[in-house]
Amino acid sequence: MTGAARTSTRDIARAAIRSELAHVAFDLFRREGFEKVTVNDLAAAAGVSRSTFLRYFGSKEDAVLGAVDAQGEQIADAVRARPADEDDWTALRRALDIVIRPHRQDTDGALAMSQLIMQTPALCARSQEKQNGWRPAIAQALAERDDPARPPTLGPLVRAAAAVDCLNIAVNHWTASDGRCDLDDLLDEAFAALAPR
Template identity: 80%
Template sequence: MNGAARTSTRDIARAAVRAELAQVAFELFRREGFENVTVNDLAAAAGVSRSTFLRYFGTKEDAVLDAVDAQGGRIADALRARPAGEDDWTALRHALDTVVEHHRQDPIGALALSHLIMKTPALCTRSMEKQNGWRPVIAEALAERAAPSRPSALGPLVRAAAAVDCLNIAVDHWTASDGTLDLDDLIDEAFAALAPR
């Protein structure tokens, strides 16, 4: 077996353990409340030591929000894949489908996660911090789409921030409706409110 295969197998095993720990944490937070659960509680529920748990997740918040980090890169990749002639705002709206896909595939799980984040100030704050990290990545993808005659560092960053805010407002409304409203329609409505006229 070569080194690449070993690394790949190790990475797969690590990702599986990480996913299992995150699921155990999520279920415990839902049942007991985020503030009532300690890292020691999480480790015990998962059947691992505290140090093992902390090797996978540095904080309780990260056990819930770990997947949020990668979403900014996925949005940027989807943005780069949009047709070149498409306006930035339309391209941004479609690029957000990479985030919304989880809500479509597992609406019950996504709704439970959204409720947990909304009712937990520490998770709300950490989620916003992570999403702030998306902005420069998305802005860079937007800048790559721009014509050479439109060199602007500020414009793509503002559009990226606005798109993320549109997503958040739509998800907040979707969560408040207990998933009865259509998330895609809410995002479309939020984007329409800021569309160039």
């Protein structure tokens, strides 16, 4: 077995364990309430030590929001992949499909996750903090659409922030409707409200 294969197998195993720990944590948070559950409770429910749990997640918030970190780069990559002749605002809207895809694939699971986040101040604040961290990467991707060598100016940063806010508003409305509204339509409506006229 080569080093690359070993690393790949190790990464796959690590991702599987991380996913299982996140699933156990989410189930426990839904049953007991986020505030009542401790890291020790999470480790016990997963059948691992506290130190093992913390090796995969630095906090109980990260057990819920761990996937959010990678989404900023995924959105930025999706922006880069959009057609060059597409305007930035349309490219941003289409790039956000990568974030709302799980809402289409597992509506019940996504709704439960959104409800947990919205109903838990610590999770809501941490989610906002993580999403604010997306802005520079998205702005850089927008700037590269015009000139790959140019750093982002204020315009791409503002558009990136507005797009993330549109996403949050749409998801909040979707969650408040218990998933009855169409999330794509809500996101389209939010983007249309800020579209250049």
